[in-house]
Amino acid sequence: MTVIVRDLRPDAPAEIEGFIRVRHAALPYVFFSPESLRHAISLSHPRAHARKLVAEEDGEIIGTAQVGLAHESPVPGQGFLNVYVDPARTGRGAGALLVRTAEEHLAAHGATNLFAWVVDEPGNRAFAERHGYRPSRSAHFLRLDLAHTALPPLQDPPPGIELRTAADFADDPRPLFALDAAVAADEPGDIDVEFTDYEAWVAETWRYPHLDLELTSVAVADGHPVAFSVAHTNGAGRYGTGMTGTVRDHRGRGLAKLVKNHSLHRARAAGYTEAYTGNDSDNGPMLAINQWFGYEIRATEVRYVRAVG
Numbered sequence: 001m002t003v004i005v006r007d008l009r010p011d012a013p014a015e016i017e018g019f020i021r022v023r024h025a026a027l028p029y030v031f032f033s034p035e036s037l038r039h040a041i042s043l044s045h046p047r048a049h050a051r052k053l054v055a056e057e058d059g060e061i062i063g064t065a066q067v068g069l070a071h072e073s074p075v076p077g078q079g080f081l082n083v084y085v086d087p088a089r090t091g092r093g094a095g096a097l098l099v100r101t102a103e104e105h106l107a108a109h110g111a112t113n114l115f116a117w118v119v120d121e122p123g124n125r126a127f128a129e130r131h132g133y134r135p136s137r138s139a140h141f142l143r144l145d146l147a148h149t150a151l152p153p154l155q156d157p158p159p160g161i162e163l164r165t166a167a168d169f170a171d172d173p174r175p176l177f178a179l180d181a182a183v184a185a186d187e188p189g190d191i192d193v194e195f196t197d198y199e200a201w202v203a204e205t206w207r208y209p210h211l212d213l214e215l216t217s218v219a220v221a222d223g224h225p226v227a228f229s230v231a232h233t234n235g236a237g238r239y240g241t242g243m244t245g246t247v248r249d250h251r252g253r254g255l256a257k258l259v260k261n262h263s264l265h266r267a268r269a270a271g272y273t274e275a276y277t278g279n280d281s282d283n284g285p286m287l288a289i290n291q292w293f294g295y296e297i298r299a300t301e302v303r304y305v306r307a308v309g
């Protein structure tokens with residue numbers, strides 16, 4: 001049967017479901033819902049030239065690709081293509097067709113470097129290498145069994161630090177934007193991010209449909225947020241960390257552990273049974289913190305890069 005590649009039709013619920021089914025089958029550690037997918041589609045900055053592609057066979061979605069330019073990077077021409085094929089439907093040419101369609105689109109919009117996350121399995125790595133990509137850094141997906149793991153006991157904040165939640169900033173989230181921008185700049189990664197656009201942050205991060213303001217913990221010093229752990233929940237047992245960060249001047253004081261522990265304790269009390277997170281494999285401090293909580297590495301993705309043009 002013939003495999004075709006085309007753009008996802010976001011108005012068709014069956015298309016959204018098909019996209020999510022493939023993504024969860026290929027990598028269950030990254031959470032998608034119809035709301036989160038529609039939210040991502042609605043953002044599409046014009047400079048990102050973003051597309052959501054699907055590979056279809058006999059009317060069924062068997063592969064997906066998220067494609068675009070990293071418009072928040074200070075370096076121009078950084079393109080990304082993240083291709084996932086249903087593990088039960090590999091070997092039919094869907095992956096190669098998705099890659100070709102994505103590369104043509106990115107080249108047409110001036111990409112000079114292409115970045116692709118690849119699930120760390122020999123077949124996937126060989127596929128990327130055959131297409132001219134070279135491995136670079138990697139990132140882990142971690143899971144904590146919240147229902148059956150004893151969390152570290154709740155600690156009191158150190159002197160001068162108060163604990164709040166993101167809900168306390170609902171009227172004016174700008175201080176949390178400033179904190180997020182400061183810590184994201186220090187997160188290890190291969191595409192530097194720099195976010196300066198408050199309205200874009202509100203649309204993307206603050207209005208993310210699974211952001212849980214009550215379960216997001218914030219440490220405040222002298223009225224300013226200095227550390228936070230951002231909770232994403234689906235209302236059905238699944239809790240994920242969007243970001244944990246501490247501003248430079250307050251690092252090494254246990255604040256990341258403090259905020260994340262408070263968030264996890266409250267998530268468990270609210271009935272969440274599984275916690276997920278993802279860390280760059282060079283992020284020693286964050287991996288140490290997550291190990292302390294009892295998170296276990298469940299999967300790894302390798303970032304593959306190809307220079308073009």
Ligand SMILES: CC(C)(COP(=O)(O)OP(=O)(O)OC[C@H]1O[C@@H](n2cnc3c(N)ncnc32)[C@H](O)[C@@H]1OP(=O)(O)O)[C@@H](O)C(=O)NCCC(=O)NCCS
Nearest residue numbers: 183186187244245246251252253254255256257284285288
């Ligand atoms: C990672 C980060 C959140 C840590 O914040 P913090 O408030 O300094 O963290 P804490 O003080 O609570 O705990 C740090 C722990 O890491 C340990 N640690 C520090 N550097 C380490 C390293 N290179 N390797 C291993 N462990 C390390 C510390 O010893 C400490 O553990 P301890 O309490 O047993 O001594 C902070 O550095 C940050 O904001 N980084 C940029 C954003 C980021 O990468 N966030 C994570 C995204 S996934």
